Amino acid sequence: MEKENCDCLSNEAKLLHTSYPAKDVHNALSMPVYNAVAYEFETAAQMELAFTGKSPEHVYSRISNPTVQYFERRIKELTSAAEVISFNSGMAAIANAIMTVAYAGSNIVTSPHLFGNTYSLLAYTLKSFGVEARFCDLTKPDEVKAKIDKNTCALFLEIITNPQMEVADLCMLSDICKTYDVPLIADTTIVPFTVFHAADFGVDIEIVSSTKYISGGATSLGGLVIDYGSFDWQHSQKLNYLINQTTLSAFSAKMRMEIHRNFGACMTPQVAHMQTIGLETLSVRYERAAKTCKCLAEQIKKLPDIVSVNYPTLPEHPYYDVSQRQFGEYAGAMFTFDLASREAAFSFIDNLKLIRRATNLFDNKTLAIHPASTIFGTFTEETRRSMDISQNTIRISVGLESTDDLYNDIVQAIR
Ligand SMILES: *Cc1c(COP(=O)(O)O)cnc(C)c1O
Numbered sequence: 001m002e003k004e005n006c007d008c009l010s011n012e013a014k015l016l017h018t019s020y021p022a023k024d025v026h027n028a029l030s031m032p033v034y035n036a037v038a039y040e041f042e043t044a045a046q047m048e049l050a051f052t053g054k055s056p057e058h059v060y061s062r063i064s065n066p067t068v069q070y071f072e073r074r075i076k077e078l079t080s081a082a083e084v085i086s087f088n089s090g091m092a093a094i095a096n097a098i099m100t101v102a103y104a105g106s107n108i109v110t111s112p113h114l115f116g117n118t119y120s121l122l123a124y125t126l127k128s129f130g131v132e133a134r135f136c137d138l139t140k141p142d143e144v145k146a147k148i149d150k151n152t153c154a155l156f157l158e159i160i161t162n163p164q165m166e167v168a169d170l171c172m173l174s175d176i177c178k179t180y181d182v183p184l185i186a187d188t189t190i191v192p193f194t195v196f197h198a199a200d201f202g203v204d205i206e207i208v209s210s211t212k213y214i215s216g217g218a219t220s221l222g223g224l225v226i227d228y229g230s231f232d233w234q235h236s237q238k239l240n241y242l243i244n245q246t247t248l249s250a251f252s253a254k255m256r257m258e259i260h261r262n263f264g265a266c267m268t269p270q271v272a273h274m275q276t277i278g279l280e281t282l283s284v285r286y287e288r289a290a291k292t293c294k295c296l297a298e299q300i301k302k303l304p305d306i307v308s309v310n311y312p313t314l315p316e317h318p319y320y321d322v323s324q325r326q327f328g329e330y331a332g333a334m335f336t337f338d339l340a341s342r343e344a345a346f347s348f349i350d351n352l353k354l355i356r357r358a359t360n361l362f363d364n365k366t367l368a369i370h371p372a373s374t375i376f377g378t379f380t381e382e383t384r385r386s387m388d389i390s391q392n393t394i395r396i397s398v399g400l401e402s403t404d405d406l407y408n409d410i411v412q413a414i415r
Pocket of ligand 1: 089090091092115118158162187189190209210211212221222223361
């Protein structure tokens with residue numbers, strides 16, 4: 001049995017030690033994987049209580065599972081959130097969060113600088129359900145304010161956009177959200193919650209693709225919705241009827257009791273087990289990869305064939321100050337750089353010997369990709385231009401190799 005936690009523990013300790021809800025019959029040191037679909041009851045009366053939410057027993061693993069619940073509980077302790085709900089991918093977390101707040105006739109204010117599938121979800125998928133994505137420049141407060149109206153159900157953003165590396169000024173944007181009573185929903189996948197405390201910057205709902213850093217080296221897909229309980233849902237036309245009906249916020253109540261179970265995109269116990277172990281090494285891996293990323297960005301800037309390097313901790317970066325304020329010494333373990341042409345970018349990718357040609361972020365291995373022809377490859381050139389996706393850009397997701405080995409591979413691939 002692990003120790004009971006108290007507030008005095010550091011994040012490093014909390015990553016490793018979160019007590020289990022009940023003692024394991026075999027004293028297993030790690031939370032067992034409950035590979036069960038159904039849970040048995042002694043009486044009809046007990047079943048009624050559990051199925052109507054009046055007692056906390058698990059009833060069916062799509063709705064809740066002990067191993068998954070334990071993973072959510074660890075994240076809740078780490079982030080001091082009001083509620084954490086896990087999903088089977090980052091996209092499922094985003095889609096479910098939006099389905100919780102959006103309604104036909106509502107709109108979401110966001111930037112065209114988004115992860116490709118998120119852009120597609122907002123621009124195309126939700127459109128046919130009567131939900132409008134209002135794209136604007138989130139670095140311009142007046143543009144943002146002009147897009148918000150009484151049917152705005154959320155301001156949605158990514159804290160550092162990929163591959164543009166635009167850093168959201170969260171204090172400025174959360175002030176606007178507070179003025180207009182709009183919840184701020186942020187995809188924070190790029191910087192883990194062990195170093196970036198989203199709630200301190202006014203984020204109401206945090207979304208993480210746990211496939212990336214948390215999974216512990218691309219072991220599994222997963223997503224998290226982290227509700228800080230900070231938004232007053234009285235201001236939501238869709239959720240205000242739920243105020244004071246449960247101990248959860250109206251958002252988490254709607255998500256837990258309806259959206260999460262109806263769409264069925266639940267995390268599996270096997271994944272929760274792997275990601276719980278991934279969580280234990282999150283701080284150490286992030287620090288190592290982010291430090292290497294920063295060093296590499298500084299070093300390759302000096303190479304003659306590199307037109308520009310894009311990483312927010314470089315002093316000349318347009319978002320240097322806001323990045324330092326929000327994320328500290330490092331701004332994630334991903335950077336991009338531009339070569340002279342699409343041909344030069346393709347040839348660079350083809351020449352790599354150590355760095356792998358693959359799409360993912362924060363694998364233990366360093367990965368390279370040409371975003372314009374892959375992640376954004378099915379968009380029209382016009383849409384790509386509106387998203388500021390250049391044919392000359394290479395994206396590097398930095399893993400755990402040494403800086404020297406990675407630098408040497410980049411140098412030889414450019415030549
Ligand atoms: C990968 C990623 C997603 C999607 O997550 P999946 O787990 O692949 O579904 C969403 N947002 C960002 C910023 C990502 O990097």
